[in-house]
Amino acid sequence: MEYLQSFDFVIKHKSGKLNQGADALSRRHLLLFQLDTCVLGFEHLKSLYATCLRHPKGDFIVQDGYLFKSIRLCISNSDTRELLIREAHSGSLAGHYAENKTLSMLQEHYYWPRMSKDIQDILKGCATCKVAKSHLLPQGLYTSLLVPMVPWVDVTMDFVLGLPKTQRYKDSIFVVVDRFLKMAYFIACNKTNDITNITELYFKEVTRLYGIP
Numbered sequence: 001m002e003y004l005q006s007f008d009f010v011i012k013h014k015s016g017k018l019n020q021g022a023d024a025l026s027r028r029h030l031l032l033f034q035l036d037t038c039v040l041g042f043e044h045l046k047s048l049y050a051t052c053l054r055h056p057k058g059d060f061i062v063q064d065g066y067l068f069k070s071i072r073l074c075i076s077n078s079d080t081r082e083l084l085i086r087e088a089h090s091g092s093l094a095g096h097y098a099e100n101k102t103l104s105m106l107q108e109h110y111y112w113p114r115m116s117k118d119i120q121d122i123l124k125g126c127a128t129c130k131v132a133k134s135h136l137l138p139q140g141l142y143t144s145l146l147v148p149m150v151p152w153v154d155v156t157m158d159f160v161l162g163l164p165k166t167q168r169y170k171d172s173i174f175v176v177v178d179r180f181l182k183m184a185y186f187i188a189c190n191k192t193n194d195i196t197n198i199t200e201l202y203f204k205e206v207t208r209l210y211g212i213p
Contacts, residue, residue: 089119
């Protein structure tokens with residue numbers, strides 16, 4: 001502040017549309033820094049440009065040895081494309097996004113021809129999406145559960161996991177709720193218990209009191 005006070009100047013806001021040069025330089029530099037620390041062998045991209053990418057005319061520019069289309073980094077035809085797609089689709093902060101969402105996230109920072117086709121091919125092979133996501137539309141209306149008429153005939157079961165271990169080395173809770181009375185039993189168990197252990201716990205804590213539901 002003391003140094004700046006020796007000058008006469010006026011600070012004025014300059015909108016992003018009029019300040020594209022400075023914005024592009026800062027964004028390119030930040031993108032290169034992030035990729036260099038996260039992507040193994042990122043420097044190898046420089047050597048692939050000559051054989052895998054033709055340098056077309058237009059808004060393409062070379063910075064620090066990397067080819068950019070405006071502010072988007074051009075990715076050569078290599079395994080890095082698949083790495084970036086999988087990270088955007090199902091990485092640590094991603095939630096198995098759909099094709100359009102994955103494409104929009106990648107297009108914000110990267111460019112390569114037929115990006116949409118590559119994303120589509122990789123997402124078709126995602127086992128998690130095949131199991132968890134329905135591709136039949138519309139799914140129709142949900143079927144309501146029957147209303148219970150007597151206690152301890154219709155029960156629900158659930159688990160609370162990841163708790164601190166007790167003195168008896170229990171780290172989870174097996175929750176049994178009667179849908180008629182809304183009465184709940186909280187039974188200590190382990191996260192590694194299989195169906196045999198859970199069945200034994202249910203007979204020991206619930207069936208002996210109320211019979212088989």
